[in-house]
Amino acid sequence: MSIITLTTDFGTKDHFVGAVKGTIYSELPNARIVDISHHISPFNITETAYILKNAYKSFPEGSIHIIGVDSELNEENKHIALILDNHYFICPDNGVISLLASEIKPEKIVEINIHDRIETSFPVLDVFVKVACHIARGGTLEVIGKTILNFKQLVELQPSVSSDSSTISGNIIYVDNYGNSISNISKKLFQEIGKGRDFEVIANKYSFKKINTKYSDIIDFSVSKEQRQKDGTRLAIFNTANYLEIAMFRSNLNTVGGASSLLGLNYRDVITVKFS
Known part of the structure; x- marks a missing residue:
């Protein structure tokens, strides 16, 4: 069944x-x-x-x-x-x-x-x-x-691309259990528009010029633990669903806090990728 x-x-x-x-x-x-x-x-x-x-x-x-x-x-x-x-x-x-x-x-x-x-x-x-x-x-x-044949279309929160393909504009569509803010910009769209160009991700007043594939990518394991990135370090990542996410490393809403609370990134807030 x-x-x-x-x-x-x-x-x-x-x-x-x-x-x-x-x-x-x-x-x-x-x-x-x-x-x-x-x-x-x-x-x-x-x-x-x-x-x-x-x-x-x-x-x-x-x-x-x-x-x-x-x-x-x-x-x-x-x-x-x-x-x-x-x-x-x-x-x-x-x-x-x-x-x-x-x-x-x-x-x-x-x-x-x-x-x-x-x-x-x-x-x-x-x-x-x-x-x-x-x-x-x-x-x-x-x-x-x-x-x-048809169903209702909801296009309000779909990402948009500028006419010269220099910018992708999206929104935060979900805040997960860790307080990480997930956008509607997919890895597929990012790669299709970016074509390997340098980029800057802008979310609120914060900027990111690297997108990670794992949260622990920000850690330099060759240095001592005392010198490594601390809990709560902000980062951009393509999450397991392949959407652009603004996260805090090892975020804990009871102690460190998440991207949503610490960076002020909530549902519907704008996130932008600019290519150069």
Whole structure:
């Protein structure tokens, strides 16, 4: 049976996650449920896409991913189900898929139409779970919705390139558990535009002329420990998801602090790469 994953902004204090899992098990006693995250910042679509984009590829093809962020049904926020990269996604049409599908086109999209039979103020529980269980039993998308060709585009937080290819302008889209600030500038875009040129990364009032591949790259292991870089040294790095990140070496939010707090780099703040 397919794995069903959950990505929500519900947190774990309230009953919501337990109710969703209980309903899935009531319909599919042998279901396999995996929590990707329930600590998405409330209604944060960009953060949702970043986390899910870097998690779903680790699951087997055919996995079913329920996205429960900003999921209330209204005229401007329909519900959709789709096949993307041989995975199923069930989510609101709020732009999250445009960020997930920036490089891969969905194979099929349907607008979910089972709401006529369901009155609900909790669509993740009452609608998304039913759709996920239908798919897990081998059901097709056409049964639960009408085929559509397009989905809502969210381009506000996409990086831009100057007309002369001298500058990439991006934004901080996520602050991780260590307080590191992650931008929407990918390594692929950086290499395509930079073409090996010298560069300067500007984030707030700080400047970086080197991008590391590992956090420990800033350490000179040939010198004594007393002479090495100390915890809290700022650096730029392409992280494991291959996005440009401004980090603090061995950051600890309880002691040293992270890039977000120490450098003032928060969600939506601008980060710029200038090539020479």
